[in-house]
Amino acid sequence: MKSGPGFYLAIIGLAILIAASRPCRAQADGSHQDGPASNFAPLEVWKNSVLTGDTAVLKMLYSSNPPAEIKSPAGKNNADADVDFWMGLKPRTIKLDVAETSSPQEGVRVILFQAEVSSAAQPKQQVYVKVKQVWQKQEDNWRLATVERTDALHLKQVFKKDKDLYPASADARAEIKEAETKAAKDHKRVLLVFGANWCYDCHVLDLAFHRPEFTTAMASYEVVHVDIGSDG
Secondary structure (H helix, E strand, C coil): CCCCHHHEEEEEEHHHHCCCCCCCCCCCCCCCCCCCCCCCHHHHHHHHHHHHCCHHHHHHCECECCECEEEECCEEECHHHHHHHHHHCCEEEEEEEEEEEECCCCCEEEEEEEEEEEECCCCCCEEEEEEEEEEEEECCEEEEEEEEECCCECCCCCCCCCCCCCCCCCCHHHHHHHHHHHHHHHCCEEEEEEECCCCHHHHHHHHHHCCHHHHHHHCCEEEEEEECCCCC
16 A cells, blocks of 8 residues: 555644543543442432432532532533533433542542443433542531532543553554554555643543444554654
8 A cells, every 4th residue: 555645544643632521631530440339428429419400409519618629611600500400411321430549638529530421411421520529527427618620521531641652652654554454455445643641632532443333343453653742
């Protein structure tokens, strides 16, 4: 197979591919910790309240004195706004992928998780919300003191950029030539993906490539990751 634009279905520029999600960031938010999900009863109550639409119970989980602080891409909000956000998703199912839990001090529990929500508002689609909750023991009850979350995103997020997608020692020209040879033999096309290990969204994109619904489409390509270099 001769090289040339006619033999490529697409040459992907990462900023274009994920512009619908958000601009490329150089750092990840939080870290992933392997292991089972946190066995923290208040989190389970929170999840069930979101799933069943029980706003009364959900609101009781937020601190009122001092008022819970909610941080989202829209800025700082209050507990009512956070409750409205979750209720607006109209979840049919919700799965929590707990990445990290910690207790920096007695009476405080920090939980980082990703909520995968099957939304009745968007049939047959999942949305993902990355959340950091700080729970505080107030008298005999756990209350949400602060919450940091993303908007509802269509791509699954990552907790740690621990995958070497763009090896520093890779020879892009050699890899492209090898991919062309293999693609010609297997009647495929070559897909170039430009990015870097330091880029958070590059790892989000890689997760998207491995989604089950894309398996058939991706089987038609030889994928080559091309390193764009250091940040800046």
